[in-house]
Amino acid sequence: MRRRVAAVDCGTNSIRLLIADIDPERTVLTDIAREMRIVRLGEGVDRTGRLSQAALGRTIGALREYAELIGQASPVAVRMVATSATRDAENAQEFTGRVKEVLGVAPEVVTGDEEARLSFTGATRELSGTPAPYLVTDIGGGSTEFVLGGPEGVSGARSVNIGCVRMTERHLHGDPPAHAEIAAATADIDSALDLVAVSIPAGEARTLVGLAGSVTTVGGIALGLQRYDSERIHHSRVPAARVHEIATALLGQTRAERAAIGVMHPGRVDVIGAGALVLDRIMIRFGFAEVLVSEHDILDGIAWSLVL
Structure with missing residues (x-):
């Protein structure tokens, strides 16, 4: 019902x-x-x-x-x-x-772990025919959540403080950011990913599922969209090399250049470079060949929690 x-x-x-x-x-x-x-x-x-x-x-x-x-x-x-x-x-x-x-x-x-579990439910509840286990990664503003699991449930989760707003405020101050700023952000992200690797066997995942605005914006750019189209972005796949190319380009652009990108929400212009960098470093660290982009995330997980 x-x-x-x-x-x-x-x-x-x-x-x-x-x-x-x-x-x-x-x-x-x-x-x-x-x-x-x-x-x-x-x-x-x-x-x-x-x-x-x-x-x-x-x-x-x-x-x-x-x-x-x-x-x-x-x-x-x-x-x-x-x-x-x-x-x-x-x-x-x-x-x-x-x-x-x-x-x-x-x-x-909610705690970081509960946030991660809600994101996992929202992202995977309607997945079918996609190889498990999944590593669901939700790149937020303050933190990024990682959840490993499959249709049978969650087997591990970790939250680390490498969100796109936090990384921008800590490191990426130039327009565009200087090489030293990008290097500092990269080192910060990589240190956090070391903590993730200790907490959960992320490399065992067969599918990386990426959530939230940084990932969906990268997905829209990869598709060459002139305006944001959630239906086309949802469940699109972006190769690791393309993610790296997009992250590098965004970090090399001025604010005005990023704002002119057709799929870019005005509120993401300042932080998209950091968000794309987080996604890029995740894929490099854990060896994923592509990311499955999902428009369904913690918001959908919250909704599902009200009926399950």
């Missing part, structure tokens, strides 16, 4: 809404509404340890729009998950209180 649910994912860079009808018996999720706003909730958190008032204002403003859409759709259940930036912030309670006032439910500030 189909159930209508609403899921909200609030990350470091964006806040997203999915209202969907889910049929658990047929394993089918049907979108009613899917929205995304770039709010940069985590702006400056790596440096200050706090959510800024400007970032809170942008996020709550977007959430008011979502609350109106949720009210119109009348779902049977609503769940909001907050991830990396909120975990790291000293004033997370202020954010939680303001969200509850607007949405009627408090956000769940």
